[in-house]
Amino acid sequence: xxxxxxxxxxxxxxxxxxxxxxxxxxxxxxxxxxxxxxxxxxxxxxxxxxxxxxxxxxxxxxxxxxxxxxxxxxxxxxxxxxxxxxxxxxxxxxxxxxxxxxxxxxxxxxxxxxxxxxxxxxxxxxxxxxxxxxxxxxxxxxxxxxxxxxxxxxxxxxxxxxxxxxxxxxxxxxxxxxxxxxxxxxxxxxxxxxxxxxxxxxxxxxxxxxxxxxxxxxxxxxxxxxxxxxxxxxxxxxxxxxxxxxxxxxxxxxxxxxxxxxxxxxxxxxxxxxxxxxxxxxxxxxxxxxxxxxxxxxxxxx
Amino acid sequence: xxxxxxxxxxxxxxxxxxxxxxxxxxxxxxxxxxxxxxxxxxxxxxxxxxxxxxxxxxxxxxxxxxxxxxxxxxxxxxxxxxxxxxxxxxxxxxxxxxxxxxxxxxxxxxxxxxxxxxxxxxxxxxxxxxxxxxxxxxxxxxxxxxxxxxxxxxxxxxxxxxxxxxxxxxxxxxxxxxxxxxxxxxxxxxxxxxxxxxxxxxxxxxxxxxxxxxxxxxxxxxxxxxxxxxxxxxxxxxxxxxxxxxxxxxxxxxxxxxxxxxxxxxxxxxxxxxxxxxxxxxxxxxxxxxxxxxxxxxxxxx
Numbered sequence: 001x002x003x004x005x006x007x008x009x010x011x012x013x014x015x016x017x018x019x020x021x022x023x024x025x026x027x028x029x030x031x032x033x034x035x036x037x038x039x040x041x042x043x044x045x046x047x048x049x050x051x052x053x054x055x056x057x058x059x060x061x062x063x064x065x066x067x068x069x070x071x072x073x074x075x076x077x078x079x080x081x082x083x084x085x086x087x088x089x090x091x092x093x094x095x096x097x098x099x100x101x102x103x104x105x106x107x108x109x110x111x112x113x114x115x116x117x118x119x120x121x122x123x124x125x126x127x128x129x130x131x132x133x134x135x136x137x138x139x140x141x142x143x144x145x146x147x148x149x150x151x152x153x154x155x156x157x158x159x160x161x162x163x164x165x166x167x168x169x170x171x172x173x174x175x176x177x178x179x180x181x182x183x184x185x186x187x188x189x190x191x192x193x194x195x196x197x198x199x200x201x202x203x204x205x206x207x208x209x210x211x212x213x214x215x216x217x218x219x220x221x222x223x224x225x226x227x228x229x230x231x232x233x234x235x236x237x238x239x240x241x242x243x244x245x246x247x248x249x250x251x252x253x254x255x256x257x258x259x260x261x262x263x264x265x266x267x268x269x270x271x272x273x274x275x276x277x278x279x280x281x282x283x284x285x286x287x288x289x290x291x292x293x294x295x296x297x298x299x300x301x302x
Numbered sequence: 303x304x305x306x307x308x309x310x311x312x313x314x315x316x317x318x319x320x321x322x323x324x325x326x327x328x329x330x331x332x333x334x335x336x337x338x339x340x341x342x343x344x345x346x347x348x349x350x351x352x353x354x355x356x357x358x359x360x361x362x363x364x365x366x367x368x369x370x371x372x373x374x375x376x377x378x379x380x381x382x383x384x385x386x387x388x389x390x391x392x393x394x395x396x397x398x399x400x401x402x403x404x405x406x407x408x409x410x411x412x413x414x415x416x417x418x419x420x421x422x423x424x425x426x427x428x429x430x431x432x433x434x435x436x437x438x439x440x441x442x443x444x445x446x447x448x449x450x451x452x453x454x455x456x457x458x459x460x461x462x463x464x465x466x467x468x469x470x471x472x473x474x475x476x477x478x479x480x481x482x483x484x485x486x487x488x489x490x491x492x493x494x495x496x497x498x499x500x501x502x503x504x505x506x507x508x509x510x511x512x513x514x515x516x517x518x519x520x521x522x523x524x525x526x527x528x529x530x531x532x533x534x535x536x537x538x539x540x541x542x543x544x545x546x547x548x549x550x551x552x553x554x555x556x557x558x559x560x561x562x563x564x565x566x567x568x569x570x571x572x573x574x575x576x577x578x579x580x581x582x583x584x585x586x587x588x589x590x591x592x593x594x595x596x597x598x599x600x601x602x603x604x
Contacts, residue, residue: 079526087527115527120507121516124523153486153519169519171485178480183473184455205422210512211550213543214423217455217471221426224381225389225417241515248513 016061016068017294020076021045021127022152026287029065034295038065046075054082058108071294073111074127077102087115087124093163094133094293098300111297116166123169128155131261131286134293136162140284145257148249148274149286150266152177156249168252172245173266176238185219188233195272198232202239203246203273212244238269246273262286318363318370319596321429322378324349324454328589331367336597340367348377348384356384360410373596375413376429379404389417389426395465396435396595400602413599418468425471430457433563433588436595438464442586447559450551450576451588452568454479458551470554474547475568478540487521490535497574500534504541505548505575514546540571548575564588 014031023045029038049057058070077085085102092114101109113126128149135141136159143162149155152174157167180189193199206212219237222228228236250258258274258281260267267283274281316333325347331340351359360372379387387404394416403411415428430451437443438461445464451457454476459469482491495501508514521539524530530538552560560576560583562569569585576583 115523117527117529121520122523122527122529123520124526168516169523170516171519172515174485175515175518178484182480182484183476212514213474213477213546214470214472214550216477217473218423218425221417221424221471224426225419225424227419227424244515248516 014068015298016065016070017291017298018061018070018072018074018076019127019130019290019294020072020074020081022047022075022080025074025076027061027065028291028294029068030291030295030298034291036291040064046078046081054104058082058105069107069109071101071109071111071298072104073130073290073294077110077112078126081110083110085110085112087113090114090116090167091160091163091165092129092133093161094137094296095300096163097129097133098297101297101301109301111294114164114167116168118166121168123167125155125157125167125169128157129164130293130297131289132157132159132164132293133162134291134296135259135261135284135289137296138289138292140289140292141259141261141282142257144255145259146249146253146255148246148258148260148270150260150262150270154245154249154270156252158253158255166252168249170245170248172241176241179216179237180234185216185233185237188219188223188230189237191231191234193234193238193269195269196235199235199239199242199269200272200276202236203243203276206240206243207247207273207277210244210247212240215240239273242269242273243276246270246277250274250277250279256280258282259284261289316368316370317600318367318372319593319600320363320372320374320376320378321432321592321596322374322376322383323347323429324377324382327376327378329363329367330593330596331370332593332597332600336593338593342366348380348382356406360384360407371409371411373403373411373413373600374406375432375592375596379412379414380428383412385412387412387414389415392416392418392469393462393465393467394431395463396439396598397602398465399431399435400599403599403603411603413596416466416469418470420468423470425469427457427459427469427471430459431466432595432599433591434459434461434466434595435464436593436598437561437563437586437591439598440591440594442591442594443561443563444559446557447561448551448555448557450548450560450562450572452562452564452572456547456551456572458554460555460557468554470551472547472550474543478543481518481539482536487518487535487539490521490525490532491539493533493536495536495540495571497571498537501537501541501544501571502574502578504538505545505578508542508545509549509575509579512546512549514542517542541575544571544575545578548572548579552576552579552581558582560584561586563591
């Protein structure tokens with residue numbers, strides 16, 4: 001398969017896969033069986049690199065992982081990245097992504113993101129699609145599941161026949177960061193967020209109420225009036241945000257199979273909130289899903 | 303009446319009223335008839351003054367407006383202000399505020415804020431109460447109206463018998479500022495917010511949907527996918543936030559009389575969103591309501 005991969009590449013020796021986000025990047029050297037032989041992560045995200053600096057940034061990766069062809073996914077394909085890879089519209093499967101790769105160099109291909117345009121709304125993703133479809137390809141997720149992918153911008157994706165049929169982004173992680181770093185709640189949100197009783201109680205409240213911008217101010221009022229302790233405010237606020245997120249996410253799908261893919265510290269919180277909604281949920285690590293997905297795309301290159 | 307006002311004051315010569323907020327303050331010299339004879343505004347809000355600096359800060363006001371006794375309202379009575387004035391619980395009228403003044407000096411009295419504690423939530427206000435009750439006292443607002451007071455933290459107050467019976471704070475202004483100054487939407491939100499068709503359309507959407515944290519991300523997706531123009535993003539985002547705010551505010555009251563009190567640039571936006579909800583609404587300037595309320599409190603001091 002690797003001989004067919006691209007123009008001038010020595011694919012039989014393997015390739016490098018990069019999950020290149022806004023603020024960091026993870027690079028993996030993958031052998032011809034799909035196994036990861038070496039990897040690293042650093043903070044050279046897309047926003048830290050000048051528009052003319054991506055050639056050098058790619059060179060640094062090869063210095064560490066070898067002179068292999070590269071498959072790049074994530075914000076590297078955005079209008080702030082190396083070369084823009086236009087979104088593939090839903091429904092989007094691995095064949096669609098593999099068919100719309102954009103070549104940034106002779107040996108560097110960028111995986112496109114996915115767009116959704118419905119009657120009343122529009123949405124975009126870049127990077128999560130590789131993990132979502134990789135999870136399906138490796139049978140970790142059924143072909144018609146509802147998949148949640150927490151992060152700065154959480155994605156709820158409805159799969160159908162193994163493809164992404166629709167999805168919705170919810171700004172939960174970024175809203176929490178804004179509140180923690182810059183708002184009147186900042187001094188209350190210094191503690192750790194845990195999936196404890198406070199978190200679950202706030203999530204239950206938000207699952208049943210649609211008053212988030214009021215509930216957020218009440219975080220402060222509750223402490224001022226002695227109704228809550230400052231140490232609980234971070235978990236409470238996270239519970240309000242993630243409970244709201246789960247309410248919106250579950251409302252779009254009758255699916256019974258719900259899977260959360262991502263970093264364990266985040267999937268744990270979402271799983272707790274989904275459980276409060278009375279739904280069974282499975283947690284999956286995002287990295288193995290990415291490796292599965294990017295290898296599947298490499299196999300389809302021809 | 304002024305002879306009875308307080309310990310060591312020369313009330314017959316008038317007094318100084320200060321609406322002292324977090325980031326700025328407005329001071330007024332008021333004569334014995336309640337008329338404003340002189341005034342100024344500056345950016346010496348509570349947060350800009352060191353805990354030991356309030357005596358000097360008050361002295362600066364007297365240098366400009368004369369050596370009169372002072373009635374202070376707003377965040378000056380918070381735990382970040384000069385001296386904490388404990389909240390008066392709902393229902394709260396002018397008599398209740400006047401009966402719980404806190405003396406920061408021999409000639410400086412602080413008006414307390416108001417708290418609300420219900421079965422499922424708690425809330426606080428400081429400063430708006432003077433305007434709300436001043437509007438009632440001057441017959442600009444009926445005794446049982448629903449009053450909206452936009453600002454960094456918008457307040458919806460349900461009046462009853464001329465008192466504040468309950469209220470709810472919605473973090474709308476602060477959320478817009480956070481998104482504008484620090485979020486992934488920052489580069490889209492540089493334009494002016496206007497009560498135009500884009501604003502009204504977004505407000506209508508938010509009045510009928512409870513998906514704000516998803517709709518906010520869609521602001522970016524709509525532009526990326528060519529479904530909306532960047533120049534409209536600020537009005538659209540404001541429409542989403544204020545529409546959500548109005549949906550929550552109207553849901554707590556069957557009242558037909560709805561009044562918006564505050565700065566004209568904000569009351570105009572809220573009035574437009576309330577109109578989209580099919581309700582009649584009256585706009586009032588906040589300053590005259592404040593002057594009415596603070597004079598009514600002065601009259602009650604004994």
